[in-house]
Amino acid sequence: MMLDGKTALVTGGRGGIGRAIVARFLREGALVYAADLTPEGSLSAHDDDGSIFVKLDVTQEADAIAAMEQVGAEAGQLDILVNAAGIEIEKTIEQTTLEEWNQSFAVNVNGTFLTSKHALPLLRKGATSGTSASIINFGSYDGFIADPGLAAYCATKGAVHALTRAMACDHGPEGIRVNAICPGYVDTPMLQSFFTGDGSGGGGKTIDQLQQAVRDVHPMRTYGTPDDIANLVNWLASDEARYASGQLWVLDGGLSAQVQQMKL
Amino acid sequence: MRLAGKRALVTGGRQGIGRGIVEAFRREGATVTTCGRGARPDGLADDIIWYPLDVTDTDAVEALAEAAGGIDILVNNAGVQVEKTVPDSSDADWEAVIGTNCKGVFNMCRAYIPRMDEGAAIINIGSISGNTADPSMALYNASKAFVHGLTRSIAVDHGPKIRCNAICPGWIETGMLDAAFELANDPDAAHKDAIARHAAGRFGKPEDIASMAVWLASDEASFATGQLFTLDGGMTAASPLNPGLF
Numbered sequence: 041m042m043l044d045g046k047t048a049l050v051t052g053g054r055g056g057i058g059r060a061i062v063a064r065f066l067r068e069g070a071l072v073y074a075a076d077l078t079p080e081g082s083l084s085a086h087d088d089d090g091s092i093f094v095k096l097d098v099t100q101e102a103d104a105i106a107a108m109e110q111v112g113a114e115a116g117q118l119d120i121l122v123n124a125a126g127i128e129i130e131k132t133i134e135q136t137t138l139e140e141w142n143q144s145f146a147v148n149v150n151g152t153f154l155t156s157k158h159a160l161p162l163l164r165k166g167a168t169s170g171t172s173a174s175i176i177n178f179g180s181y182d183g184f185i186a187d188p189g190l191a192a193y194c195a196t197k198g199a200v201h202a203l204t205r206a207m208a209c210d211h212g213p214e215g216i217r218v219n220a221i222c223p224g225y226v227d228t229p230m231l232q233s234f235f236t237g238d239g240s241g242g243g244g245k246t247i248d249q250l251q252q253a254v255r256d257v258h259p260m261r262t263y264g265t266p267d268d269i270a271n272l273v274n275w276l277a278s279d280e281a282r283y284a285s286g287q288l289w290v291l292d293g294g295l296s297a298q299v300q301q302m303k304l
Numbered sequence: 305m306r307l308a309g310k311r312a313l314v315t316g317g318r319q320g321i322g323r324g325i326v327e328a329f330r331r332e333g334a335t336v337t338t339c340g341r342g343a344r345p346d347g348l349a350d351d352i353i354w355y356p357l358d359v360t361d362t363d364a365v366e367a368l369a370e371a372a373g374g375i376d377i378l379v380n381n382a383g384v385q386v387e388k389t390v391p392d393s394s395d396a397d398w399e400a401v402i403g404t405n406c407k408g409v410f411n412m413c414r415a416y417i418p419r420m421d422e423g424a425a426i427i428n429i430g431s432i433s434g435n436t437a438d439p440s441m442a443l444y445n446a447s448k449a450f451v452h453g454l455t456r457s458i459a460v461d462h463g464p465k466i467r468c469n470a471i472c473p474g475w476i477e478t479g480m481l482d483a484a485f486e487l488a489n490d491p492d493a494a495h496k497d498a499i500a501r502h503a504a505g506r507f508g509k510p511e512d513i514a515s516m517a518v519w520l521a522s523d524e525a526s527f528a529t530g531q532l533f534t535l536d537g538g539m540t541a542a543s544p545l546n547p548g549l550f
Contacts, residue, residue: 187543225545257545299438299474300501300544 041069042278047115047166049073049107051098051155052125053091054081056228057178060266061122061273062091068274071115075107075155076125098125098151099143104158111162117169118162120277122176123152126196128230133191141192148196152177152203160211167215171279175211177204179220179288181296197222201288208286217285219276224292225254225263257301259294305333306522311375314338315359315412316382317352318345320478321429324510325379325517326352332518337372340382359408369415377521378416380409380428380451385444385480393443405447413458422465425521428455429513430470430532432540448472452532459530467529469520474536476508503538 048065052058053074059081065072066089074089075096092114096107111118127147129140156175166173182190183197201220208218225231235247245253255262272291275281290296312329316322317338323345329336330349338348339357348354355368359382384404386397409428417426433441434448451470458468475481475498488494499505516535519525534540 182543185543186541187545254545295545296543297437298544299432299436300498300539300542301439 041067042274042280043120044069046119046277047071047073047111047117048120048122048277049075049094049111049118049155049159050122050124051075051096051151052081052123052178054079054093055124055126056230057223057226057266057269058122058124060270061124063089064267064270064274065120065277066090068278070120070277073107073111096125096155098123098155099146101154101158104154107155108158108162117165118159118173119166119169119171120174120176121156121159121163122178122273122277123155124178125151125155126178126230128190128193128234130189130193130234131191132189135189136192144192144196145199148178148193149199149203152200156207160216163211163216164214172282173216174277174281175207175216175218176273176276177207177218177220179204179222181222181224181290181292183222183288184290185296204288205286212285217276217281219281219284219286220288221269221272221276222288222290222292223264223269224290224295225258226269227263227265231263257295258292259298262293264291264293305331306518306524307377308333310334310377310521312336312377312379312521313372313375313416314379314381315357315408316340317348317354318342320480321473321476321510321513322379322381324514325381328511328514328518329377329521332522334377334521337375339368359411360403362411365411365415369419374419374421375416376421376424378412378420378424378426379517379521380412380426382408383429383447385441387440387444388442389440390442392440397443401443401447402450405444406450409451409454413454417458417462417466420466423523423526424466425525426455426458426466426468427517427520428468428470430455430472432472432474432534432536434472435532435534436540455532456530463529467520467525469525469528469530470532471513471516471520472532472534472536473513474508474534474539475502476510476513478510481507501539501542502536503541506537508535508537 048070050058050061053062054076062074072091073094074091075094079093094107097103163173179200180197182194183201186194204220312334314326317326318340326338337353339355341358344354386401428451430451431448433445434452437445455470485491
């Protein structure tokens with residue numbers, strides 16, 4: 041078990057990707073706090089998976105402080121923090137209201153900032169207990185290249201990428217590694233919402249046809265599953281990754297390795 | 305005129321991007337020499353000097369540099385592409401692509417760097433394909449990544465005397481692009497699809513690349529070195545997965 045004896049907190053821990061990370065961490069022997077707005081998160085059913093649920097609105101500093109007080113009181117330290125909470129507004133800047141823009145940054149950027157900030161004292165304890173502590177942020181391949189109609193989302197992910205490098209630089213000397221995972225298309229409730237939302241130029245195609253077209257553009261001819269992301273998160277959280285810090289890890293089935301796939 | 309008094313050498317000036325750069329440099333007042341395999345191309349202005357040259361031929365490159373003397377601007381534009389995957393590529397394909405795109409650039413730089421004065425500029429033609437892969441263009445993609453790496457190395461080793469940058473074109477309207485569309489199942493649909501992937505709403509023209517080459521060659525760009533400048537109408541800023549196209 042790769043995470044035996046480690047304590048982890050996963051924000052968005054009841055969401056599509058977060059839930060898979062929580063499940064993997066549990067299988068690897070970690071004590072896991074699944075932090076989210078509600079026990080159900082973005083999925084309808086709440087399975088009692090063995091994690092400890094913590095109510096955490098990542099936009100609220102008081103919530104972050106309270107969550108870390110709970111972890112501190114119960115576990116005494118934190119070895120792994122995964123900032124997986126995120127939202128996606130499917131609009132151009134012209135369509136985006138200031139409120140939507142601010143909300144995007146509040147969750148995706150401020151949330152990463154606030155949770156990390158208040159986790160640092162516990163992560164330092166984790167880092168001095170023998171091995172390095174690890175923060176894993178969620179960037180996106182959209183932080184490098186843009187999907188249409190996702191302006192605020194793209195901007196928040198670019199901010200997370202820069203924040204990741206900054207945090208790695210500042211807290212590496214304390215034994216805290218900081219990396220970001222940059223997923224491409226992953227089969228989550230967020231992706232299904234993207235498909236079904238406004239049709240996104242579906243061109244009269246069914247959702248199934250649209251999904252197949254999307255798969256076909258990937259060199260691997262599929263999009264990812266939450267487990268694919270959890271596999272890399274698990275490695276970055278483990279001591280095998282003890283020299284990995286400050287990097288942006290793209291996991292997208294080769295999508296962004298290619299130039300535009302012209303239909304020739 | 306931004307290049308008045310400067311001596312420029314552009315490889316592969318017969319057609320396409322190279323020809324566009326040759327003509328732009330001439331308009332800006334440079335003394336332009338260009339070269340390529342074979343005889344002087346039709347329509348080249350009389351005051352442009354033409355040399356038949358195969359850039360893969362080390363001795364010929366050295367002889368030209370010896371005979372033609374120093375230059376202020378070197379544009380390594382000559383390039384070839386072979387549309388194959390790795391297992392499909394033959395030794396002859398390797399010689400053709402790596403020979404011209406890699407060894408040719410190396411040969412030119414090796415011959416001319418010692419003959420360039422303070423303030424000289426080298427401009428290599430890289431490609432967006434050196435950063436992200438075009439399918440079935442394995443050797444070409446790799447050769448352009450070589451150009452990108454060599455560009456940085458020259459900038460580091462030969463600054464401040466010589467600046468070295470690369471331009472990374474996207475899809476430019478050349479004979480190469482026309483040939484690609486002619487092979488499509490439905491050329492009209494393919495054309496429309498490709499245009500839709502460009503934020504600029506069009507493909508590039510040789511003049512677009514030439515205008516950046518002029519700037520990089522000019523003294524206005526005296527702080528620009530070691531960089532890759534992408535000119536692709538916004539294509540690689542967008543995800544290859546554009547749901548609006550399905």
